[in-house]
Amino acid sequence: MHEMALALEIGGICERELAHAPESRLTGLGVQVGAFSGVEVDTLRFCLEVVLKERHGDVAIEIEREPGVAACLSCEVQFEVRAAPFECPDCGSVARGVTGGQSLQVSYLEVE
Amino acid sequence: MTAERVEVKQKVLSANDRLAAEIRADLTSRGVLCLNLISSPGSGKTTLLEKTIDELKSKLRLAVVAGDVQTRNDAERLERHGVPVEAIETGGGCHLNAEQVSKSLSGLGLSELDLLFVENVGNLVCPSSFDLGESMKVVLMSVTEGEDKPLKYPAAFRRAGALVLTKIDLIPHLQFSAERAVENARSINPELEVFATSSFTGEGLAEWLDWLLEAAERKRSG
Ligand SMILES: Nc1nc2c(ncn2[C@@H]2O[C@H](COP(=O)(O)OP(=O)(O)O)[C@@H](O)[C@H]2O)c(=O)[nH]1
Ligand SMILES: [Mg+2]
Ligand SMILES: [Zn+2]
Numbered sequence: 095m096h097e098m099a100l101a102l103e104i105g106g107i108c109e110r111e112l113a114h115a116p117e118s119r120l121t122g123l124g125v126q127v128g129a130f131s132g133v134e135v136d137t138l139r140f141c142l143e144v145v146l147k148e149r150h151g152d153v154a155i156e157i158e159r160e161p162g163v164a165a166c167l168s169c170e171v172q173f174e175v176r177a178a179p180f181e182c183p184d185c186g187s188v189a190r191g192v193t194g195g196q197s198l199q200v201s202y203l204e205v206e
Numbered sequence: 207m208t209a210e211r212v213e214v215k216q217k218v219l220s221a222n223d224r225l226a227a228e229i230r231a232d233l234t235s236r237g238v239l240c241l242n243l244i245s246s247p248g249s250g251k252t253t254l255l256e257k258t259i260d261e262l263k264s265k266l267r268l269a270v271v272a273g274d275v276q277t278r279n280d281a282e283r284l285e286r287h288g289v290p291v292e293a294i295e296t297g298g299g300c301h302l303n304a305e306q307v308s309k310s311l312s313g314l315g316l317s318e319l320d321l322l323f324v325e326n327v328g329n330l331v332c333p334s335s336f337d338l339g340e341s342m343k344v345v346l347m348s349v350t351e352g353e354d355k356p357l358k359y360p361a362a363f364r365r366a367g368a369l370v371l372t373k374i375d376l377i378p379h380l381q382f383s384a385e386r387a388v389e390n391a392r393s394i395n396p397e398l399e400v401f402a403t404s405s406f407t408g409e410g411l412a413e414w415l416d417w418l419l420e421a422a423e424r425k426r427s428g
Contacts, residue, residue: 096300096332103218111214121209125218132335132361167396179357179393188393192364198335200214 097134100198101141107200108146115205120146122154122204129162129176129195158201163194222336225304229311229339233322239418239425240322242338244362245346246355247328250372252280253405254346254414255323259287261415266320266422271310273302273327280325290314301332304339321422330359334366341425342367347391349373349382356391363391368399370414375404 108120123142127133135157146153164175166182172193173183181188217223233240243251252272259268269290272281281293292310294302307324314322324340326333334343345366347355350373356363363369369391371384388400399417403410 099299100218103221106221107214107216107218111212118210122211130361132331177357179390188396191395198218200216200218202214203212204209205212206209 097137098141098145100133100138101145104142104200105145105149108150108203111203112205118205120150120153120203121206122156122202124156124158124201124203126158126160126197126199126201128160128197130192131196131198133198135159154204160195160197162192164191165193219335219337222304225308226337226339229304229308230341232311233316233339233341234425236316236319237426237428238316238319238322239422240324240338240340240342242324242326242333242340242343243346244326244330244333244343244366245328245348245372246330246351249328249346249348249351250405251325251328251346252283254370254372254403255284255325256287257405257408257411258323258415258418259284259289261411262321262418263287263289265419267318268321268323269314269319270323270325271302271307271314272325273306275299275327296327300327300329301336302326302338303336307338320426321418330355330362334362334364341421344368344370346370346372347387349377349380349384349387353383353387353390356387356394360394363394363398366395366398368401368417371400371402373404373406374402374409375407 127135139155142155162175163172164180165172168187169185171182171184179188245251270284271292273294274280275296278293281291285291292313294306294310324338343366345362384402391398401410401414403414
């Protein structure tokens with residue numbers, strides 16, 4: 095819903111990183127988006143293209159999806175989940191909570 | 207020229223998170239309990255706050271930060287109940303962020319407070335991602351929204367410490383099972399405190415108010 099705001103944050107992170115190396119040009123960007131981060135991946139990609147275009151031209155954007163993982167309340171098994179409710183595939187009880195899939199981070203920049 | 211890869215591994219919301227951590231440390235050092243209220247538009251946040259203020263203002267020093275996309279209507283409604291209110295108009299923004307809250311806190315005498323409510327923008331999606339420095343997120347859900355809300359918007363329920371089921375006076379007119387709704391919410395977050403309330407009849411408000419008093423007391427005594 096607020097992908098544009100996120101794209102602007104990411105643009106700011108790029109600027110701060112590039113400030114360390116003023117002669118280099120941004121050519122690539124890697125972002126990790128968790129299944130439970132609430133981010134619409136296609137919308138984020140579109141917003142990033144718009145945000146980065148003006149200053150950096152074409153930047154290769156790689157969006158890596160982090161799968162959703164939950165842990166079982168009873169048997170402590172960890173398992174991948176897509177949609178709630180999260181039921182343990184081993185014992186059927188409900189998950190204690192999400193242990194993976196909440197990330198939203200800039201993984202890397204590619205510069206020349 | 208060869209391309210070079212620079213590892214960054216930085217959270218996109220790290221600037222917000224840092225500021226939120228500062229707010230939290232500040233509020234904690236002053237013993238202020240801060241609750242961030244999150245729900246769909248119209249779930250009854252402002253109405254519950256009006257009732258809560260009337261009941262608690264003789265016992266606790268209260269204030270509200272009220273966020274809305276447009277208008278200061280909620281802030282004006284709340285001000286009439288005689289507590290300090292700061293309005294944040296997001297101008298289209300679908301959630302409050304730590305910077306907005308930080309600015310409005312400078313208008314409130316924090317040392318003079320026990321309990322600070324933040325009424326977030328009506329939206330069950332975005333606000334749960336933005337840490338505001340609160341002690342706890344409280345999610346509200348009205349009985350007209352359907353029992354499966356927690357399954358459709360799990361993040362809000364997962365990150366909350368308490369759920370207030372609102373407008374229970376309407377249950378007789380609906381096909382709504384409160385048990386099922388709570389079961390769904392607890393399947394997302396087994397540790398949720400749950401309150402079932404009506405701001406119109408007053409049903410269930412006593413439990414909510416007692417819990418607030420206790421939580422504020424615990425916060426004050428560190
Ligand atoms: N029947 C009933 N209606 C309520 C209750 N609480 C709020 N409402 C109504 O729900 C509507 C939205 O309430 P409001 O507090 O403005 O919701 P907010 O958008 O979450 O702040 C208003 O018309 C209220 O009168 C309640 O306990 N019972
Ligand atoms: Mg309101
Ligand atoms: Zn948002």
